[in-house]
């Protein structure tokens with residue numbers, strides 16, 4: 010059986026996902042697309058040579074009996090409406106991050122899904138599908154470094170065109186907010202944001218870099234540097250310090266070159282290349298789980314927790330204080346953990 014997917018939003022990442030589902034992955038086809046920029050949706054259908062109908066609106070696409078599962082890759086502020094409509098129609102929905110732009114919006118989605126009575130929503134936190142993060146998790150889970158005590162991370166990008174306001178926290182660091190609680194199997198209790206000396210390469214009025222400090226329920230202290238105009242490359246670092254050892258996120262593989270009296274390795278410059286395999290695994294697992302009627306990836310609850318955490322970080326940046334993070338108890342509905350394959 011081939012899963013019939015409808016895509017809402019055929020911009021940058023929508024086109025990437027359409028391409029991978031059509032040309033790299035198994036078991037699904039794109040049968041419907043829509044975009045407020047209809048011309049673009051038509052172009053994507055032609056360029057990617059897919060047999061998909063172009064719909065006038067996301068809601069029309071969701072209602073179509075040709076569409077079995079929905080992929081939401083439109084702008085963040087539109088996600089809540091489409092995810093709620095998919096739940097209302099009883100259809101599985103993959104939503105790129107953020108699940109909604111406010112914690113209240115995410116909570117409305119959680120409430121709607123719980124009322125519906127069956128999990129339908131998966132959120133696009135692709136790092137949980139990255140082989141190197143999965144290897145790191147295995148080392149921690151097997152107790153090879155003892156209990157984790159501290160985590161030191163960096164999220165660096167060469168430049169951040171189009172970044173406004175607090176996007177370094179809400180758009181970029183949200184990946185660490187999700188992946189670190191998954192890695193540690195823990196939740197956050199407080200956040201603090203420190204503002205180092207500003208780089209001259211940041212757009213006017215924008216702070217860069219930031220340091221985000223999180224504390225977990227188990228007392229693990231996390232420090233994440235966000236530096237989105239670092240010039241030199243796209244560089245994701247993570248080191249977990251445990252009671253008996255440390256474990257580092259492996260570097261992406263690259264050929265060590267000895268030349269000109271130098272030993273060098275290339276550094277990637279684009280998140281699309283760094284996480285290309287993770288996106289492929291994420292979507293193959295989503296397709297396979299959806300066909301079994303299951304959700305095994307990041308849930309609506311995880312999307313909600315990320316939004317609560319990023320709200321706390323935005324507030325912590327504003328106040329300069331340590332801000333508490335408190336969440337209602339997770340509904341038992343979300344108890345099944347994510348299955349991790351290596």
Ligand SMILES: NC(=O)C1=CN([C@@H]2O[C@H](COP(=O)(O)OP(=O)(O)OC[C@H]3O[C@@H](n4cnc5c(N)ncnc54)[C@H](O)[C@@H]3O)[C@@H](O)[C@H]2O)C=CC1
Pocket residue numbers: 017018019020021022023043044045046049067082083084085087105106107133134135180280
């Ligand atoms: N997981 C990841 O690493 C990444 C996730 N994202 C997320 O994916 C989403 C899309 O990002 P991009 O593709 O970079 O943006 P984009 O601006 O390139 O594309 C978004 C598309 O959505 C369309 N759109 C907006 N409102 C719509 C509506 N009401 N109905 C139908 N179409 C609508 C726009 O016309 C545009 O074509 C964002 O939420 C972003 O945060 C983006 C990049 C990486």
Ligand SMILES: O=C1[C@@H](O)[C@H](O)[C@@H](O)[C@H](O)[C@H]1O
Pocket residue numbers: 166180181184280
């Ligand atoms: O989601 C993403 C982008 O939106 C964001 O701008 C980048 O910083 C992230 O690394 C990437 O994964």
